[in-house]
Amino acid sequence: AQVVCRQLGFRATGAYYRGEAFFGRGTGNIVLDDVSCVGIETALYRQCHHRPPLVHDCTHNEDVGVVCPEPFDGSVRLVGGSNSSVGRVEVYRSGSWGTVCDDYWDYRDASVVCRQLGYGSGTVLTNAHFGQGTGGIFMNEVACTGYELFLTNCSHTVNHNCSHYEDAGVRCSQTCFDGSVRLVRGSNSLEGRVEVCRNGSWGTVCDDSWDNTDATVVCRQLGLRHAIGIAYFGAYFGQGTGSILMDDVRCTGSELNLTSCSHTTFHNCSHSEDAGVRCSYICFDGEVRLVGGSSSLEGRVEVCRNRSWGTVCDDSWDNIDATVVCRQLGLGSTGTAFSSAYFGQGTGRIVMDDVGCFGSESNLIDCYHTTNHNCDHYEDAGVRCSYICIDGEVRLVGGSSSLEGRVEVCRNGSWGTVCDDYWDTNDATVVCRQLGYYVTGTPYSNAYFGAGAGSIVMADVRCTGSESYLTNCSHRTNHNCVHSEDAGVTCAGSGASVEAIIGGVIGGIVFLIVVTAVIVICVVALNSKSSHSRARARQAAPAVQMTSIPHKLLVLQLELIHNPSLRQKINLLLHLTQII
Known part of the structure; x- marks a missing residue:
């Protein structure tokens, strides 16, 4: 029952079943019998043990039913399709379901939805292909990298000028896409047996030479960029089935995908040697994050102390303090303070109280504060950031990590793209240097990381390679370009050189x-x-x-x-x- 509810986008905890055709007898074929789930799976048919399809000794008097509790914020479901793997995408937030606008909707966004529901790759459908929804439109301009675990983890806005005739939809494949990874049979989504997709089927990884560096690459590929991977051996999370697809894996630690690591496909392994991973997110003291907001620009303020997250008490909390948080996160120069657990109550420790920032600090923990308090979590502080970029700033958008993406430049407080005419290694290297990556940049053209929107602010860029800022390079602002020519960059290496x-x-x-x-x-x-x-x-x-x-x-x-x-x-x- 828990697996069914989870697959449908409802909470698993509290789910229960009703036997003996409690909700009435069905008709047609009985597809599954002797179903046995551990309880952590995300797809009933694909991941739970059961007899072969249509093999059973049952009648419709034994049809099973399920009662699911309310869904949780961030749940997704597909509505209006011919089966559970196709339909209009709807997202649950604050007690109701809403739709997603199809602006910028692409295969990466669709694949995240499908993976969240336990399917394989996704195909995009737009213009309310599965009918127009009702109620709120909760997400717009969704821009997933393709590796997020939940659609709401993707970059998106909540403000929009959309109507329901623009509702986004997906069609999910029952097969996986080559190179993707998943964790199976763990107690949560952060651990499990490592499985890799090849030729549309899942297989396991042999634990020969398997170590924490390899495990960390798996975690990064799953979207847990700051997580540290812990390697497990000897089929710690249970033996898999099917092919063993990789052996003697040796990652350097900089790879974005496990299949990019050195490995062999020939092996002398058995499934008793299946490799596993646990992803442990360790924050850096002084880090801040926003939790529980409707977008990445707002939420409850949480601060890392002694490598674990805690909240901030709202005593003396004001817009000056909020602005420091926004600046530390790179989200512009203006913050609005919220108090009384506006974005929900946190858990764990309250690590700061009586915060008093001047407004010039780079980090919240640099502000005056006390660590002793008489607060409770109903006093947790929150922030909403108004992002205004600084002219000349650059950013990378649409890549699979912060080291790559479409190049965007700030002009007059707004982001615009760069035309790829004359775009070369010198130009890419200047972008990387401006972002703090002292490496040789690799240029990409023809909107390799997706077409941008808004203005094209630079064309015919010609850097010598010695400039500190891209806007210092020779360039034109007049152009005859379109967004299919947007320039991109990959900054190879770790991005944190000596x-x-x-x-x-x-x-x-x-x-x-x-x-x-x-x-x-x-x-x-x-x-x-x-x-x-x-x-x-x-x-x-x-x-x-x-x-x-x-x-x-x-x-x-x-x-x-x-x-x-x-x-x-x-x-x-x-x-x-x-x-x-």
Whole structure:
């Protein structure tokens, strides 16, 4: 019963069955008999044990039924199709189902929907192919990489100008697509026996030479980019069936897909040697994330401390604090504060209270705060970010990781694309350098990472390769291009080279000196003003900050490595100080 409910997009916990044709006798064939599920599967027919189809000793007096509890936020379902694998895509949010607008809807989005429902690859259908839905349109401009576990994890907007005649649909294949991976027979979606798709069928991986580096590549391919993989051997998650497709796997750790790793297809293995993985997400102290919002721009604020997530109490929480959170996440320069667990109550520890930011901090934990509190989770703080990009910024969109994608440039506060006329390695390398990746970039043309939208802001780009910013390269703004010519880039390598780290630390030191000087000036000014409690709290910040500079350098160094947007902004700041 749990598997059926999960496959239909409902909660599995609390599901129960009704036997003896409780909901009435069916007609036609009885397809399955002796069904035996562990309870963690996502597809009844494909993953649970049962007799061969149509083989049974039953009558319709024994037809089984299921009662499912309410679905959870982020559930998806297919409506209006001829069977459960086709239909209009609907998403559950805050107690109701809504549709998805078909703007930018493509095969990667469809495949995420199908995978979430336990199917294989997906085919896109648009223009309300399965009929128009009703109620809200919950998602627009969906842009999945193809590796997300849930559709709501994909980049999307909640604001739209769509009507229901634009409702998106999918047709899911019962077969998988080559190179995809899945985890089977684990206790949750983060662990299990590793299975790889080849020629439309799933097979296992032999555990010869299997290690944590290989496991981490699997986790990354599944969309868990910051997870650390733990390798398991000896069919720890149970023996698979069918072919053993890979042996002697040796990943370097930089691969985006398991099949890109060195391996052999010939083997002397049995299924008692099937490899497994557990993906363990370990955050970096000082990281922040937004949870429970309707888009990636809003949510409950959670902060990483001692490698686990905790919430922030809303005492003294205001828009200045919210803005620091948005800036740290690279989501623009304006934040709106929410209190009283507006985005839902968190769990675990409350790690910050009485937060008092000046507004110039790069990280929330750099703000004055206390760790002792008298708060409860109904006081969890939240944020909504208004994203306005800075002219000259670049970003990569539509790739399978932060190292690749369609090149977009900010102009007049909006993102636009780059035409691929004359686009070459020099141009790609400048983009990578601006993002903080000190590697040779690989250029892509003809909208390799998908066609963008909006303006095409640069054409005929001709970089020498020594420029720090793409907009410093020779280029034109007038063009005769279309979005099928959008340029793309892959920044090969880890993206955190020695040069990047050293440069980042030096930049961080300069940045901290500037910020510390500003703080000292502010403290002098504050001493002559009122002794309001909030001001006193903020005045205490410099003493804490100036005595913990080594800690902040470490935090800043980690953030520089893992946040290309921050590296880019610090480089822009240093460039401006040199001009001044």
